[in-house]
Amino acid sequence: GDSVTQMEGPVTLSEEAFLTINCTYTATGYPSLFWYVQYPGEGLQLLLKATKADDKGSNKGFEATYRKETTSFHLEKGSVQVSDSAVYFCALSGSYNTDKLIFGTGTRLQVFP
Amino acid sequence: GAVVSQHPSWVICKSGTSVKIECRSLDFQATTMFWYRQFPKQSLMLMATSNEGSKATYEQGVEKDKFLINHASLTLSTLTVTSAHPEDSSFYICSASWGLAGRIGELFFGEGSRLTVL
Numbered sequence: 001g002d003s004v005t006q007m008e009g010p011v012t013l014s015e016e017a018f019l020t021i022n023c024t025y026t027a028t029g030y031p032s033l034f035w036y037v038q039y040p041g042e043g044l045q046l047l048l049k050a051t052k053a054d055d056k057g058s059n060k061g062f063e064a065t066y067r068k069e070t071t072s073f074h075l076e077k078g079s080v081q082v083s084d085s086a087v088y089f090c091a092l093s094g095s096y097n098t099d100k101l102i103f104g105t106g107t108r109l110q111v112f113p
Numbered sequence: 114g115a116v117v118s119q120h121p122s123w124v125i126c127k128s129g130t131s132v133k134i135e136c137r138s139l140d141f142q143a144t145t146m147f148w149y150r151q152f153p154k155q156s157l158m159l160m161a162t163s164n165e166g167s168k169a170t171y172e173q174g175v176e177k178d179k180f181l182i183n184h185a186s187l188t189l190s191t192l193t194v195t196s197a198h199p200e201d202s203s204f205y206i207c208s209a210s211w212g213l214a215g216r217i218g219e220l221f222f223g224e225g226s227r228l229t230v231l
Contacts, residue, residue, distance in 0.1 A: 004156075032218050043117065043206070043222035044157075089157070093218040099145060099210040101218055103156045 002027040006090050006104035013080055013111050021075040021107045023064075023090035031092040033057075033066050033073040034101065038087045047075075047088070080111045116140055117209050119223030126197055127231055134192045134226045136207030142187035143209035147220070148180075151204040163190045197230045204228075 007022040025033065032051045036044040048057030053068035062077045073090060090104040116139040126132050136146055144165050149157040161171045161182050169182035179201075181193040194201050204227050208220040 034218055036222075041224070043119075043224045044208075044220075045222065046219050049218060091218070099212075099218060099220060100147070100159060100162065101220065102159075105154065105156045 002031065002092060002094065002102050004090050004092055004102055004104035006088075006107050008105070009087075009108040011107060011109045013109070015082055015111055015113050016079045017111075019075070019077040019080045019084075019109065021088055021090075021109070023073045023075065023104060025071050025073065025090075025092050027071075027092055031094065033064070034091040034093075035062070035064055035073070035075050036089040036091060036103075038089065038106070040086070044089060080109070082111045082113055085109055085111045117143075117207065117221045117223045119205075119207055119226050121226060122224060123227040123229070125229045125231065128198050129196055131193055131195045132197055132228060134194075134205055134207075134228075136190045136192070136209070136223050138188045138209045138221070141209075141211070143190075143221075144187060144212045145210045146184060146190040147208045147210070148182060148190075148192050149206045149208070151206060151225070157206060160192075194228065197228070199230045202228055202230045 003026045034049045035047040037047045038044045048059040050057040050066035056065045064075045087106045087108045089106045091101040094100045118137050120135045146163040148160045160175045161169045163169045163182045163184040165184045171177045184190040206225045208222045
């Protein structure tokens with residue numbers, strides 16, 4: 001079945017460092033791909049999405065490119081801030097592009113000043 | 114963005130009792146809501162899809178008689194954990210969908226409800 005694999009955390013970085021959180025997926029068909037973020041004490045919220053191969057989703061300085069050839073959707077940010085400390089979840093929609101999302105295990109990012 | 118609120122945020126109950134968790138979409142009508150369960154250091158596990166005015170669709174392995182879901186209005190879905198036991202202790206999360214073709218997968222999540230069964 002469809003699945004999402006994320007790198008284990010926590011990822012610990014100093015402010016202004018470059019961030020990469022790896023995400024790979026297994027799916028039949030052509031799913032949409034998402035990154036959700038969960039800040040402390042809050043619910044998950046959509047960070048960015050991409051709906052087809054080679055699409056790049058971007059928001060708040062974060063980017064991720066839908067790579068069908070490597071089945072990946074890695075999250076990147078050029079310069080992280082302390083306020084980016086959160087748990088990041090990679091997800092895909094079902095094979096028929098439904099609202100039923102399949103999530104990775106989440107990666108905790110800790111940014112220190 | 115849209116707001117989804119869950120209540121209570123945390124609850125402690127005795128084994129054998131039932132607990133109800135509410136999920137409300139505060140500023141939009143949600144025809145579809147989802148309930149998840151999250152274990153420590155694990156992913157969100159989808160339990161069921163809740164559709165307004167109809168029976169919930171449960172994922173394989175989820176006991177529908179233990180986890181009762183009701184979606185009586187476009188802004189409220191409830192999850193009732195019946196005859197709770199310690200193994201039901203977990204973090205329960207709900208989400209709501211726009212239900213729009215161009216916004217597939219863009220879900221709004223509640224803050225979660227932590228259930229501890231003694």
